[in-house]
Amino acid sequence: MQELKIGTKNIGIYKKIQKSYDLFNGTFFDSAERRLNAKKDTLKNLISTNSLRDNQYGFENYKIYLNKNGLLNVSVYIQSYGSPWEDIVYYFFDEMNDTEVGENLFINKKMLLQVCRKKLKSDKSISFPINNLNQYKINTNTSGNITGINFIFYDEKNRTNSGYPEYSISFTWKEIKRFIASQYKERLIKY
Numbered sequence: 001m002q003e004l005k006i007g008t009k010n011i012g013i014y015k016k017i018q019k020s021y022d023l024f025n026g027t028f029f030d031s032a033e034r035r036l037n038a039k040k041d042t043l044k045n046l047i048s049t050n051s052l053r054d055n056q057y058g059f060e061n062y063k064i065y066l067n068k069n070g071l072l073n074v075s076v077y078i079q080s081y082g083s084p085w086e087d088i089v090y091y092f093f094d095e096m097n098d099t100e101v102g103e104n105l106f107i108n109k110k111m112l113l114q115v116c117r118k119k120l121k122s123d124k125s126i127s128f129p130i131n132n133l134n135q136y137k138i139n140t141n142t143s144g145n146i147t148g149i150n151f152i153f154y155d156e157k158n159r160t161n162s163g164y165p166e167y168s169i170s171f172t173w174k175e176i177k178r179f180i181a182s183q184y185k186e187r188l189i190k191y
Contacts (some may be wrong), residue, residue: 004032004062004074012098014073020060020076020089053082066138066146069187070096073138087163090135090152094184102134105184109133112179116151119169140186148172148189 004017015028016037029035046052058078066073072095073155077088092101117130135152149171154164177185 004076013093013095013100016093016100017062017074017076020078021045031159046101059173066140066188069190070094070145071101071184071187073136075137085163088152088166092136101184103132105136105181106133106179107181116153116169120153120167132162144191145172149176 003120005013011030014030014032018028026099027038029038029154043052046055059075060081061079063075063077064072065075073091074093075088076091077086079086092105093099094101112133113130116133120130130153133151137150137152138146139148139150151169151171153167154167155167156164158165172189180188
């Protein structure tokens with residue numbers, strides 16, 4: 001059982017992450033500790049009433065890809081107990097402005113989408129539409145320097161029991177840096 005503690009004072013970011021998968025029917029927790037305790041209490045109750053499988057309780061897993069200069073790239077993965085369903089959502093936040101950046105990280109989006117389509121078609125024989133750039137993870141080396149970005153696209157036409165098939169398109173930093181908005185590029189490369 002996990003809960004993301006990122007040390008941000010910005011409630012908007014934490015609220016957005018909690019809304020990824022509504023485990024508590026819209027109840028918002030202002031601290032990681034309180035939400036973790038609520039998860040423990042809910043889990044204890046479900047186990048004691050032998051209803052964990054029936055409720056298909058979701059277990060979250062968080063991964064931080066980048067956390068520097070007020071920029072945070074994180075994923076929230078969930079797997080449902082007693083069900084093959086699983087899902088993952090990627091976020092990119094500007095902690096200084098308490099906002100989700102999403103595809104606003106990029107300029108020349110139409111051109112970037114065309115490059116993504118071209119890369120995807122050359123790698124795989126798929127035919128689903130690629131319409132947005134808001135799901136991605138930023139790759140870094142051990143020193144924290146950006147090495148590239150992986151865009152994540154889902155084939156929403158071919159749903160399976162475990163969710164939508166996921167396809168990743170990789171760009172090196174050299175390939176992607178010309179598409180990064182200037183207000184973020186400087187903060188991404190700054191040590």
